[in-house]
């Protein structure tokens with residue numbers, strides 16, 4: 159990957175990679191080169207550091223050590239390592255969920271200047287679901303009980319998570335039979351860490367089924383709670399317009415970039431950045447105003463609810479600072495490169511760390527606590543205003559590349575827009591699938607990995623899916639990749655989708671690729687699948703639905719947890735680089751084959767995105783055939799394509815940006831209550 163132009167398919171990223179290269183600034187791509195060749199034992203999952211008789215490693219060629227000092231085999235070591243990864247990913251997502259529930263408890267007290275109940279409809283729906291008394295009670299009173307109930311869910315010792323009730327019967331049966339029915343997140347993570355200690359669980363199959371249970375505690379617990387409560391606290395997202403890529407950074411404004419994951423801070427910052435007093439202060443130092451944009455999932459959160467533009471995804475975090483126009487980059491938890499603080503040596507940007515859980519040496523630490531949310535947010539904005547004068551105009555290089563998009567889709571929104579305002583329903587979606595106009599539905603999610611050209615696999619897989627009439631739902635950095643390439647705009651249907659999707663998008667006014675939020679919002683895919691099952695006609699359990707998932711450029715342990723909870727819930731998942739399990743053929747076989755018997759779905763590893771898309775489409779076609787559904791209405795021949803995706807030219811932004819404001823609701827386009835095209 160030495161060649162600079164093969165590092166990304168995003169013209170804005172490429173421009174900044176050149177800036178970095180010319181200035182001799184090292185980025186993730188350079189550091190990857192320094193790491194090569196990467197450790198083969200690590201890739202295969204056969205090194206163990208679980209006790210200090212070790213570290214031990216297994217010889218993959220069979221001529222050296224075939225067991226660790228304690229006698230652990232490759233099977234045990236690989237499965238144990240995987241369970242540890244899952245537990246770590248689950249812990250991260252779920253702890254994020256817990257912070258949001260804590261903020262809900264504050265909102266319920268009614269005296270927070272930052273947190274209020276902004277999603278009363280969702281609050282009441284959840285209260286109904288959990289049997290929380292509502293009659294004659296205010297939103298705050300109901301929210302107090304909801305927060306208490308959900309906080310207790312994290313620590314639930316015995317009995318199943320309440321949200322398990324949302325799953326179809328077959329999934330619940332599978333989980334019980336496999337010993338994978340999830341209890342509270344805290345309990346599952348502690349159990350996983352206990353089981354992976356030296357001399358505890360050595361049974362690979364048992365470790366893998368426990369991985370499934372641990373992940374399910376996130377998918378149906380921690381992450382699902384994070385999504386639900388974010389909707390209650392910050393408001394339910396609705397389709398709105400916005401923009402993406404480094405071109406959203408404005409040269410003449412005080413620029414604040416939020417990076418990380420927790421909307422408890424970024425959402426409050428949205429309010430602080432538009433405070434008239436602070437805007438006046440920014441103008442007093444010579445700026446036109448205060449510009450807010452984001453990186454990674456915290457950006458997805460405020461995009462979904464406020465239309466705040468996104469500067470870039472995971473691999474653009476360093477590049478964004480190198481525009482020289484960022485006055486403050488605010489970081490909280492997860493996916494933040496330690497390297498960003500080093501960039502302060504070359505650029506005036508102040509990196510501000512905010513989480514008591516994540517300190518960054520060299521950063522300015524302004525600890526954020528929910529009780530003082532607004533005060534802290536304003537203080538941070540003032541640091542940015544004060545730092546504006548230190549900007550060196552000679553170093554400011556902002557690529558003129560951005561793309562417009564529509565985001566803000568949720569389980570509820572899909573029902574509203576397809577069924578119409580007066581009769582929200584998944585019927586039109588199920589009808590579309592039953593007739594074959596829509597072949598199926600896919601979730602394409604996850605990170606960027608410098609081992610792959612940045613964004614290339616996301617774009618290739620998504621284009622191939624929609625070309626074959628598979629509707630795509632997206633979260634995380636994958637959604638940002640597609641947003642930057644114009645795939646999240648309704649116009650993308652005509653340019654890239656098959657005829658079936660085009661008909662639906664035309665009738666309803668939606669893009670062929672729906673941005674449904676941050677990575678915790680992957681749980682919206684579960685709630686949408688549950689609606690599809692409940693609506694009937696396309697399978698009475700998740701494993702029968704013509705749906706599939708993918709994470710082509712995954713990086714994080716959180717991505718392993720997500721993949722695992724999808725597979726354990728009956729949804730086939732293809733990932734780009736393989737899980738670190740190839741050191742044990744038995745473990746690989748279990749994940750990619752025998753999980754079918756336990757959960758009705760498997761993992762697959764495929765680094766070529768076109769082949770990965772075809773694995774998903776073939777899976778969807780098999781499910782259609784099993785259900786007795788007709789073949790897809792419009793056949794699209796598989797074209798022999800190379801893995802290389804089409805490049806997005808500068809200003810592929812070919813679609814001229816109009817005067818539409820960020821955050822402008824697009825309800826006008828899609829509130830017609832269209833029932834979708836009539837079935838033939």
Ligand code: NFS
Pocket residue numbers: 419454455472492493603604605606633634635636676677678713714716717
């Ligand atoms: Ni998801 Fe979001 Fe991006 Fe990957 Fe990181 S930001 S939680 S882990 S890198 S998609």
Ligand code: SF4
Pocket residue numbers: 206207208209210211212213214225226227228229230235356357
């Ligand atoms: Fe080695 Fe066993 Fe200790 Fe792992 S647990 S480091 S395999 S002795």
